[in-house]
Amino acid sequence: MNRFVAIVERTAGYFIGFLALVTVGEAILRYGFNSHIPDGFVIGQTMQGIAICWGIATATYADRQITVDILYELAGERVRRAFDVAAYTINLLFLALFGYAMTFKVFDILRAGEISAELQIPIWTGYTLASLGVLTAVVTAAIRWWQVLFKGR
Amino acid sequence: MSEQTLVAIVGCIAVLVLMLIRVPIAVSLATVAVGGFAYLVGPEPALGILIDSPIRTVTNFNFSVIPMFLLMGALVSESGMSRELFRAANARVGHLPGGTAIATILACGGFAAINGSSVASAATMTQVALPEMRRSGYDAGLSAGVVAAGGTLGIMIPPSVMFILYSILTDTNLAALFIAGIVPGLIAIALYCVTILILYRIRMDWMPRVQRADRQERWESVRDVWATLLLFALVIGGIYGGFVTITEAAGLGAFGALVIGVARGRLNWDGVVRSLVDALRTSAAIFFILIAAFLFQYFLAVTQMSQLLGNFLSSLPFGPLGIVIVILAFYIIVGMVVDELAIILLSIPIVFPIVVGLGFDPVWFGVLVVVTVQIGLIAPPVGIICFIMNNMVPDIGLMNIYRGALPFVVADLVWLALLVAFPALSLTLVQLMA
Numbered sequence: 129m130n131r132f133v134a135i136v137e138r139t140a141g142y143f144i145g146f147l148a149l150v151t152v153g154e155a156i157l158r159y160g161f162n163s164h165i166p167d168g169f170v171i172g173q174t175m176q177g178i179a180i181c182w183g184i185a186t187a188t189y190a191d192r193q194i195t196v197d198i199l200y201e202l203a204g205e206r207v208r209r210a211f212d213v214a215a216y217t218i219n220l221l222f223l224a225l226f227g228y229a230m231t232f233k234v235f236d237i238l239r240a241g242e243i244s245a246e247l248q249i250p251i252w253t254g255y256t257l258a259s260l261g262v263l264t265a266v267v268t269a270a271i272r273w274w275q276v277l278f279k280g281r
Numbered sequence: 282m283s284e285q286t287l288v289a290i291v292g293c294i295a296v297l298v299l300m301l302i303r304v305p306i307a308v309s310l311a312t313v314a315v316g317g318f319a320y321l322v323g324p325e326p327a328l329g330i331l332i333d334s335p336i337r338t339v340t341n342f343n344f345s346v347i348p349m350f351l352l353m354g355a356l357v358s359e360s361g362m363s364r365e366l367f368r369a370a371n372a373r374v375g376h377l378p379g380g381t382a383i384a385t386i387l388a389c390g391g392f393a394a395i396n397g398s399s400v401a402s403a404a405t406m407t408q409v410a411l412p413e414m415r416r417s418g419y420d421a422g423l424s425a426g427v428v429a430a431g432g433t434l435g436i437m438i439p440p441s442v443m444f445i446l447y448s449i450l451t452d453t454n455l456a457a458l459f460i461a462g463i464v465p466g467l468i469a470i471a472l473y474c475v476t477i478l479i480l481y482r483i484r485m486d487w488m489p490r491v492q493r494a495d496r497q498e499r500w501e502s503v504r505d506v507w508a509t510l511l512l513f514a515l516v517i518g519g520i521y522g523g524f525v526t527i528t529e530a531a532g533l534g535a536f537g538a539l540v541i542g543v544a545r546g547r548l549n550w551d552g553v554v555r556s557l558v559d560a561l562r563t564s565a566a567i568f569f570i571l572i573a574a575f576l577f578q579y580f581l582a583v584t585q586m587s588q589l590l591g592n593f594l595s596s597l598p599f600g601p602l603g604i605v606i607v608i609l610a611f612y613i614i615v616g617m618v619v620d621e622l623a624i625i626l627l628s629i630p631i632v633f634p635i636v637v638g639l640g641f642d643p644v645w646f647g648v649l650v651v652v653t654v655q656i657g658l659i660a661p662p663v664g665i666i667c668f669i670m671n672n673m674v675p676d677i678g679l680m681n682i683y684r685g686a687l688p689f690v691v692a693d694l695v696w697l698a699l700l701v702a703f704p705a706l707s708l709t710l711v712q713l714m715a
Binding site for chain 2: 137138140141142143144145147148149150151152154155159169172173174176177179180181182183184186187192193194195196197198199200211212214215218219221222223225226229230232233236254255258
């Protein structure tokens with residue numbers, strides 16, 4: 129699983145790199161040549177969406193979401209365990225609802241048949257990749273929930 | 282009490298309880314937002330906001346400044362620019378009273394100009410400056426306090442992630458916020474240096490004098506700072522001069538950091554990939570919180586909490602400035618026990634309309650909010666930077682780190698008072714830019 133997370137993180141990281149290249153490319157073409165990357169805006173925002181959604185999936189598995197730890201640090205072992213069970217359960221339930229909503233959104237876009245203005249790229253492709261990231265977050269949250277509940281880690 | 286008011290109060294308490302039992306901040310906010318909205322408006326509309334709002338947030342191209350500036354920060358950290366800045370500052374002022382500590386603050390200030398994250402600044406400087414101070418015989422707690430305080434400069438001196446979040450949440454001009462942070466950032470550097478000199482007067486044994494660097498070392502170390510200056514000029518100069526948009530400046534900053542790092546042989550492929558992953562991790566965490574913050578704004582709108590709190594604050598017998606001071610005091614006090622970022626994200630959509638309604642400048646208020654966050658980063662008992670440093674150098678001890686940071690918290694309070702009393706300190710450069 130750790131290997132899978134590392135590969136996903138690396139791939140999503142490349143999307144951040146591409147986003148930077150698109151942004152710089154757009155700026156250079158705009159100021160230097162009065163031109164632009166065809167659908168650069170759509171490509172950039174899609175890459176960002178995909179990277180962030182997959183980033184949320186890996187952050188969920190690696191426990192890298194931002195949390196408030198003050199009470200947890202002060203608590204004893206049993207209270208910590210109770211906190212963990214409650215927190216991981218709520219996390220899983222919310223992400224499951226979020227995953228359902230994202231899937232709904234993809235079907236919505238698919239039905240609408242939206243395409244980009246210049247390259248005619250179907251918009252649903254990017255949204256699908258992004259929503260797969262959120263669905264993976266549901267899976268990683270479920271794995272962590274199971275690990276915390278039944279393996280105590 | 283109306284049903285909306287009750288739900289608003291219960292909702293805010295629920296968010297705090299969830300955060301305290303260590304539910305991620307984003308999930309705490311989003312769960313209460315969707316649940317509260319479903320209760321007041323209905324389950325279908327609540328699902329509707331969850332379907333539309335998050336995807337709009339993650340694909341908003343204007344928000345790409347977050348991953349871009351984070352990538353720039355990660356690349357400059359990977360390139361070792363912080364080490365160059367410290368070396369240059371130490372070669373120039375290291376021999377003065379408290380010199381190595383002052384050099385640390387100056388290097389932190391310089392690093393903040395090319396890195397928008399306080400945590401990253403503090404973590405980097407802990408590796409670069411702290412060992413040097415300790416090698417020179419500086420008191421360990423004081424040394425840690427200096428690095429912690431210096432690290433906080435990362436969120437005031439542009440580019441700053443905190444300003445970006447404030448801008449997104451309040452729709453305030455980000456370029457104006459960045460420019461407004463420059464003078465307050467320089468004042469903070471000056472105040473920290475004065476604090477070090479005062480401490481030197483009180484406890485000379487905490488900061489033994491060191492030998493002056495020779496002329497060649499002074500020249501060579503300063504020569505290496507060109508890369509930092511170039512990046513700062515590219516990004517902030519571009520924004521101030523109106524040559525590029527802020528998104529383009531962020532992209533150029535990231536690309537510039539990459540080119541400079543590779544050209545100087547400081548960045549290899551592995552380093553670039555590490556930087557990309559680092560930027561991704563932080564971006565994902567911040568975006569998840571932004572998703573939740575926007576969902577929470579729906580909840581706030583439907584409960585009319587902002588109006589309720591506005592009415593309450595307006596009824597206080599303090600006058601407009603007094604109300605702002607009450608809000609800032611609330612941030613500082615609550616920020617001592619709860620993560621500042623959470624408090625800001627929870628409360629800014631509520632208090633911002635009140636402050637603007639009182640006739641205050643949103644940019645000025647943004648600067649003040651960031652100062653309170655900065656104080657919260659090092660103030661006991663939660664100061665996150667002190668915690669991080671304690672993890673990195675456990676032999677100093679958390680209490681010792683807090684002891685070292687405390688004089689700088691006092692300096693921060695003086696700084697905040699100055700910025701409240703003289704809004705021109707924050708706004709003059711912005712007006713010149715306009």
